Structure formats: structure tokens, C-alpha cells
Amino acid sequence: MVEQNALQLDTVFHALGDATRRHMLRQLADGEQTVSQLAEPFEMSLAAASKHIKSLEKAGLIRREVRGRTHICRLESGPLASASEWLVFYEHFWTGRLAELERLMREASPAPQSPRPKGK
Template identity: 75%
Template structure:
């Protein structure tokens, strides 16, 4: 099984667990944004936006740079790759299990007499 830094993964999944933060990450995928630009679509205060941004920073998902009085944020995709790797293990696990189930159901279907033959007896 894939073993990654659990505290980092906890922070990443916590950050991704909020729709506002996921939307902020999508915005940052298009390029850097200021805190006010990230807050604008939600009609939230800069203080509330800053709390979301701190959660994203704690997870290592974004970097913030202060330029004068403006705080600029940019995406840091590394932790997303780690989360993707962790999820990939479970994707392979379930794909393997579903493939086995598919084979089992197909072999059972092949052993059953056809519905047409059963209907001829009536």
C-alpha cells in the first residue's frame, strides 16, 4: 500500500473538503490571484477569505507572496500529486475487484440455460 506523509495528506484532504477552497484552487490553476480576487466570487470578507487561504497554505497547496499591500497567491500542485498517488492505490484496488466481479458474473451467465430455451417448455 502507498504510505505517504499522513499529516500532510490530512491537511490536503481537509483543505479540499471545503467547496470555497476547491473553487479558489480552480481559480489559481488559471494563474495567480490576489486575496481580494479569490474572495470576490463568494461575497465574503477578506478576513474569511484569509482563513480559507491559510488552510490552503497549511496544506502546501498554495504559496502567498506579499507585494506591497497586496497578497498574491499561486497554486502549488505538489501536494495534489501526493493525494492523487494515494487515491490511485484505491482506484487500482477497486478496479481489480470490479474486474473479478465482472468475470464471475460473465461465467455465471455462460452457465445458465438461455431464457429462450426455458420459454420453449411452456
Template identity: 65%
Template sequence: MVEQKHPDLDAVFHALGDRTRRAMLRQLAEGACSVGDLAAPCAMSLAAASKHIRVLEAAGLVSREIRGRTHLCRLAPGPLASAHAWIGFYERFWNGRLAILEDLLRQEIPQTPPNGDTP
């Protein structure tokens, strides 16, 4: 059974719910980036980028290392596994339901040969 109340999973889906944050995660999948590197493709200020990064950090999807004045961010993909498992449960559920529906439809519809003749 899928866990119904999971605050960490809520934070992950909240973080993934924003296009800018998804783009940042995609960029971090290529390797570590500074806040400025993450802000540049989105044409946003460092302050705005930092707000998005804080949401990603709160979800556990990003770790930040401070080197002097540079904040280096890295992808922390662990929490994505929980989201994947949650989605996978419903994927299996719906695939099972659709397979049952397909079987029922195949039983109801008489099979006719391609030339239109009845068997």
C-alpha cells in the same frame, strides 16, 4: 502499500474538504490572484478569504507573495500528487475487485443468444 499516517496528506484532504477552498484552487489554476480576487466570487470578506487561504497554505497547496499591501496567491500543485497517488491506489484496488466480480458473474450466468434460443 499506501502510507497510513501522513500528516501532509491529512492537511491536503482537510483543505480539499471545503467547497470554497476547492473553488479557490480552481481559480488559482488559471493563474495568480490577489486575496480580493479569490474572495469576490464567493461573496466573502477579505478576512474570511484569508482564513481559507491559510488552510490552503498549511497544506502546501498555495504560496503567497506580499507586494506592498497586495497578497498574491499562486497554486502549488505538488501536494495534489500525493493525494492523487493515494486515491489511485484505491482506484486500482476496487477496479481489480470489480473485475474479479465481473468474471465470476460471467461464469455463473449462462450466455443466451439475443433471439432467446438456447445454444
């Protein structure tokens, strides 16, 4: 189970590692779109767009449904939630480490002294 989750996270982060695929996911956050609609903002063939979509499908980030000759894609949020959980763990880890570093630096620095009036 743990190994399967690790493989799924690897696939999700690989899919998210490409700007085109992230843009496609952002488009799908607004609702279902056809493959043509997803490909439209990019200067690429439908075949190239389809490869990006297959990568997103493999990661479980989108689901494609065929309606006649039209392929409709929709966002699947589950894998994004898993990736977010993984990232939140490290966010908490580093926030804690940085807070500890700040505390240690405050303890190590001398207390500020009040300025003395001139001439005395």
C-alpha cells in the same frame, strides 16, 4: 517519514473538503491571484477568505507572496500530486475488484441458449 506523509495527506484532504477552497484552487489554476480576487466570487469578508487561504497554505496547496500591501497567491501542485497518487492506488484496487466480480458473475451465470423456432 510515513507519518509525516500521512499528516500532510490529512491536511490536504481537509483543505479539499471545502467547496470554497476547491473553487479558489480552481481559480489559481489559471494563474496568480490576489486575496481580493480569490474572495471576489463569494459573499464573504476578506478576513473569512483569508482563513480559507490559510488552510490552503497550511496544506501546502498554495503559496502566498507579499508585494507591498498586496498578497499574491499561486497554486502549488506538489501536494495535489501526492493526493492524486493516493487516490489512484484505490482506483486501481477497486477497478481490479470489480473486474474480478464481473468475471465471477460471468462464470456463475448459465450460457445463453439459442431461441427455438416456434411450432417445433
